Amino acid sequence: MDEQVSDGSPQEIPGVLHLDMDAFFASVEVRENPRLAGLPVVVGGTGARGVVAAASYPARTRGIRSAMPMATARRLAPDLIIVPPRGDLYREVSAQVMTILHDVVADVEQISVDEAFLDVRGARRLFGEPEQIAALLRRRIREELDLPSSVGGSVSRPVAKIASARAKPDGQLIIPADRTADFLAPLPVGAISGIGPKAQTALERLGVHRIGQLRDIPPATLARxxxxxxxxxxxxxxxxxxxGLGRRTKDRSLGTERTWDEDLTDPDEVRRRITVMADDVARQLRRGGFVTRTVVLKLRAPDGTTRTRSSTLDQPTSSGERLREQVVALWEREHSSLPRIRLAGVRAAHLETADGRAQQSELSERPAGWQDLESAMDRAIERFGAGSLGRGSTLDGAPRTPGRAGPQSPESAPGGDPSALRFP
Ligand SMILES: [Mg+2]
Structure with a gap:
């Protein structure tokens, strides 16, 4: 389905769109309080280790970015307006955005609270070319929800995502098939979501800074x-x-990670928190239709010492109970050498597509899952509003906008811990 073809012909339709709300949480707050329009506004925690969850564009022109420590943001803009997050409101607006997308396009894959990929090739007869569909979606979101959004389009999912970032704010950028390489060539290699800081450093050592330069590197060197x-x-x-749309599972992982305001020193408390994370990862697996064989626990002490330990299961699973057992066993082996914990993360790696049996267990678990998810969301919002925003990310290092997928289909549970993020 996702095979590579190489003709790059202009006839190919750049029908993979990536729609991303602009400064989502901040835009919602400005909509709710129009006096904030044009001002440097951020949504986030105000505690000692609070971080910026979303920054309005006036805040961004002052150098403020998501995931930046609030203390840094305050230094950059002493007149900064900090709004505590309102998770329920963002979740509700997120659902409204997704309803508009589903109204126009059949094939929608929500990837976080404020972004989705869409395959619009089937919508052309009704709504026109990808450019027109992107404009229609953005217009409806603007008219019905009074919020700005941006859209990128391409023959390729990663390129569509790069294009939407370039289209911001409040814009759209559709890249014709035969212009793809030229569009990418001048961009920094870090614009590719699979290239994290480590890979970027390795490429810089080869003198590669821009995507176009990747083409000049011999394959063996690039592989190294x-x-x-x-x-x-x-x-x-x-x-x-x-x-295209649909998740490729090879080399994929998903997970959740939190940093705490205060060090955790009570082993029971750490155990409790990592089991909550394991449950959350299990839910993400079930929602995505995945199973995993590899469970990874990451722990960081206040001095930065980091331990990453994994265990491999005999049978692939999406069971919260199995994941809990594994992370607790990994923790038992480490906790005597890490008496204080500042950060913990749980990740499921080497994902496989769930088989029929796993799907069934998902169905039978759904009613409980709903309630768990709701209470997890509530707990998260309490923590989130009280101090720091847990810095969620996939554990493979790609920074993400805080927020996680809301409803993906009428059957899936709404919302989720805003600090836990989905992988793309
Ligand atoms: Mg966004």
Whole structure:
């Protein structure tokens, strides 16, 4: 389905769209309180280790970014307006955005609270070319919800995401198939979501700073710098990526991670928190239709010492109970050498698509899952509003906008811990 083709012909339709709300939480707050319009507004925690969850564009022009410590943001803009997050409101607006998308396009894959990929190739007869569909979606979101959004479009999912980032704020950018390589060439390699800081450093050592330069590197050299993903990234740079909607599971992982305001010193408390995370990861697996064999626990002490330990299961699973057992066993082995914990993360790696049996257990678990999810959300919002915003991310290092997928279909549970994030 996601095979690579290489003709890059202009006839190919750039029908993979990535729609992303602009400064989502901040835009919602400005809508609710129009006196904030044009001012440097951030949503986030005000505690000692509070971080910026979303920054309005006037705040961004002052250098403020999501995930920045609030103390830094305050230094950059002494007149900064800090609004505590209102998770229920964002979740509700998120659902309204997704309703508009589903209204126009059949094939929608929500990837976080404020972004989705859409395949609009089937919507063309009704609504026109991808440019017109992107404009229609943005117009409806503006008219019905009074919020700005941006859209990128391409023949390829990762390129659509890069394009939407370039279209911001309040814009759209659709890249024709035969212009893909030229569009990417001048962009920094870090614009590719699979290239984290580590890979970026490896590429810089080769003198590669821009995506176009990836094309000049011999494949073996590139493989040494980027590992097994090298061919995929090279194909992207060449304009030959044709990844569409639907998740590829190979080399995929998902997880959740939190940093606390205060060190955790009570082993029972750490155990309790990592089991909550394990449950959350299990829910993410079930919601995505995945199972995992590899459970990873990451722990960080206040001095920065980090332990990453994994265990491999005999049978792939999406069971919260199985994941809890694994992370607790990993924790038992480490906790005597890490008496104080500042950060913990739980990740499921090497995902596989769930088989029929796993799907069934998902169905039978759904009613309980709903309630769990709701209470997890409530707990998260309490913590989130009280001090720091837990810095969620996939554990493989790609920074993400805080927020996680809300409803993906009428059957899936709404909302989620705003600090826990989905992988793309
Ligand atoms: Mg966004």
């Amino acid at each position: 710098a980027l590992g097994p993903r090298a061919p995929e990234i090279r194909a992207l740079a060449d304009g030959n990526d044709r990844t």
